[in-house]
Amino acid sequence: MDLKELLDPKKLLSYVRGTQVYKSAFRHGMPENVRNRALVVLSNVFLHLHPSRVRTSGIRLKYTWCMGGLSFFIFLVEVITGLLLMFYYRPTVEYAYVDIIDLGEQVPLGIMRELHRWGAHAMVITVWLHMLRVFMTGSYKPPREFNWVIGVLLLVLTLLLSFTGYLLPWDQLAIWAITVGSNMARATPFLGHEGPGASLLALGGVNLVHSGSDVRFALLGGRFVGAGALLRFYVLHCVAIPFVATILMSIHFWRIRKDGGISGPM
Amino acid sequence: MTEKDPREPAAGGSPAGPEKSTAGTSPAPGQAAKPAASASRRGFLSWLVLAWIAFTAAMTAGLTALTRFLFPNVLFEPPSTFKAGPPSEYGIGIVDERWKERFGVWIVRDEEGLYALSTTCTHLGCTPNWLSADEKFKCPCHGSGFYKTGINFEGPAPRPLERYRILLAEDGQVLVDKSRKFQWEKGQWEDPESLLKA
Numbered sequence: 198m199d200l201k202e203l204l205d206p207k208k209l210l211s212y213v214r215g216t217q218v219y220k221s222a223f224r225h226g227m228p229e230n231v232r233n234r235a236l237v238v239l240s241n242v243f244l245h246l247h248p249s250r251v252r253t254s255g256i257r258l259k260y261t262w263c264m265g266g267l268s269f270f271i272f273l274v275e276v277i278t279g280l281l282l283m284f285y286y287r288p289t290v291e292y293a294y295v296d297i298i299d300l301g302e303q304v305p306l307g308i309m310r311e312l313h314r315w316g317a318h319a320m321v322i323t324v325w326l327h328m329l330r331v332f333m334t335g336s337y338k339p340p341r342e343f344n345w346v347i348g349v350l351l352l353v354l355t356l357l358l359s360f361t362g363y364l365l366p367w368d369q370l371a372i373w374a375i376t377v378g379s380n381m382a383r384a385t386p387f388l389g390h391e392g393p394g395a396s397l398l399a400l401g402g403v404n405l406v407h408s409g410s411d412v413r414f415a416l417l418g419g420r421f422v423g424a425g426a427l428l429r430f431y432v433l434h435c436v437a438i439p440f441v442a443t444i445l446m447s448i449h450f451w452r453i454r455k456d457g458g459i460s461g462p463m
Numbered sequence: 464m465t466e467k468d469p470r471e472p473a474a475g476g477s478p479a480g481p482e483k484s485t486a487g488t489s490p491a492p493g494q495a496a497k498p499a500a501s502a503s504r505r506g507f508l509s510w511l512v513l514a515w516i517a518f519t520a521a522m523t524a525g526l527t528a529l530t531r532f533l534f535p536n537v538l539f540e541p542p543s544t545f546k547a548g549p550p551s552e553y554g555i556g557i558v559d560e561r562w563k564e565r566f567g568v569w570i571v572r573d574e575e576g577l578y579a580l581s582t583t584c585t586h587l588g589c590t591p592n593w594l595s596a597d598e599k600f601k602c603p604c605h606g607s608g609f610y611k612t613g614i615n616f617e618g619p620a621p622r623p624l625e626r627y628r629i630l631l632a633e634d635g636q637v638l639v640d641k642s643r644k645f646q647w648e649k650g651q652w653e654d655p656e657s658l659l660k661a
Contacts, residue, residue: 373604377587377588377604414534415530415533418533420538420540421540425535
C-alpha cells in the first residue's frame with residue numbers, strides 16, 4: 198500500500214477495517230444491514246444493556262420526555278465534576294469549609310462546584326419527572342413491575358446522594374440540616390433509640406439501643422454531627438452510594454431491554 | 464467443527480450407553496449398584512446441610528463483625544458527666560452559658576435551686592439561643608421559644624426542654640450527669656435529682 202492510497206479516505210477506511218487491531222475490537226461488519234446493526238448493539242458491553250431496536254413511539258419526545266436519558270446524563274455530569282472536586286476537597290473539620298470557598302475563588306473554573314450542585318438539583322427534578330412519566334403512561338405495569346421497584350430504589354439513592362452531599366460544605370446550613378435530617382433516624386423502629394420497640398430491647402433494665410448504639414450513631418459515627426459524620430457522609434457520597442447506584446442503573450437499563458423495550462403508547 | 468465432535472456420541476446414545484444396556488438385560492447388577500449410589504447421595508446431602516450451616520454461620524459472623532466495625536471503641540466526644548464549679552457561682556435568675564459550647568447544658572438557678580437544661584431543641588434538634596433581653600430561649604431553625612424554666616410557649620416545639628440529673632459532688636462542686644434526663648411531660652421534673660437545692 199503506497200502513500201497515495203492512504204490519502205484516499207475510502208481506501209484508508211477499508212485498510213483500517215482490515216487491520217488486526219480493528220478486527221479484534223469490532224467483530225462485525227459495518228452496520229449496513231439489519232443483522233450488523235443488531236450486532237453493533239449486542240457486541241458492545243455498554244450498548245448491550247440497551248434494547249437492540251427501539252419502537253418509533255419510544256423515541257417520540259412527547260412520550261418519554263427523555264427524562265430517563267437526561268437523568269443518566271446528569272449522573273455522568275455529577276460523576277465527572279465530582280471526581281474533579283475530589284482533587285481539592287478534604288473532608289475534615291479543619292479544611293472542609295475553606296476548601297469549598299477555595300474551590301470557588303482560588304481554583305480555575307470556579308463554576309465546577311456550582312455545576313455539581315446545580316446538577317444535583319436538576320437530577321432530583323429529572324428523576325422525579327421520569328417517575329411521573331412512567332406512572333402516567335402506565336409503564337410500571339407487568340412485565341415492567343420489577344423495573345419500577347428498581348426505579349424507586351434509584352430515586353431513594355438520588356435523594357440520599359443529595360442528602361449526603363449537603364453536609365460536605367460544612368457551613369451552618371449544612372450542619373443543622375443534617376442534624377435535623379439525621380434525627381429522623383432516632384425514630385427508626387427497634388434500631389433508633391427513640392423509635393418504637395427500642396425500649397423492648399433491654400437486658401436487665403439496661404437498654405441495648407441507646408444514643409451510642411443506635412442506627413443514627415452508625416450513620417454519624419458519633420452522638421452529634423461532628424468530624425466522624427463529615428467523613429462518613431463523604432465516603433457514602435463519593436463511593437458507597439454511587440457504587441450501588443451504578444449497579445442498580447445497569448440492571449434498570451438492562452431490564453428495559455428484557456421487558457420488551459420502551460413501553461408503547463396505550 | 465471441533466465443537467460438534469463431543470455432541471455426536473451424545474446424539475447417538477447417552478454417554479452411559481454401555482452401562483444402560485447391561486442394566487436393561489439383567490436387573491440384578493442395577494439393584495446391586497443402587498445401595499452404594501443412595502448411600503453416597505445421603506452422604507452428599509448431609510455434607511450439603513453441613514456446608515450450608517457453616518456458610519450461614521460464617522456469613523452471620525462476618526455481617527456482625529462488619530456492623531460492629533461501624534461503632535468505634537473510643538469516642539472523641541466530651542464526657543457525659545462533668546463538674547461545673549461550686550453552687551455559689553450561680554446567681555438567682557441567671558442562665559449560665561459556660562457549659563453550652565462543650566457539653567450542651569445551661570445551668571439555671573431559680574428560687575428553689577439549680578437545674579441543668581439540655582440545649583437541644585425538642586422540635587428537630589437544633590440549638591436555641593438564650594436571649595437575655597427577652598428572657599427566653601429562641602431556636603434559630605424554626606422559631607421555637609422556651610421560658611427560662613424550659614417550658615415551650617411559641618413555635619413548633621411540641622414539649623419543654625429536657626433537664627439532666629444534677630447533684631453535689633463529694634468535693635462540693637455541682638455535678639451534671641447527662642446520661643439521665645428528666646422530661647416535664649412525664650412528670651419527671653418532680654424527681655429530686657432533677658433539681659439541686661444548694
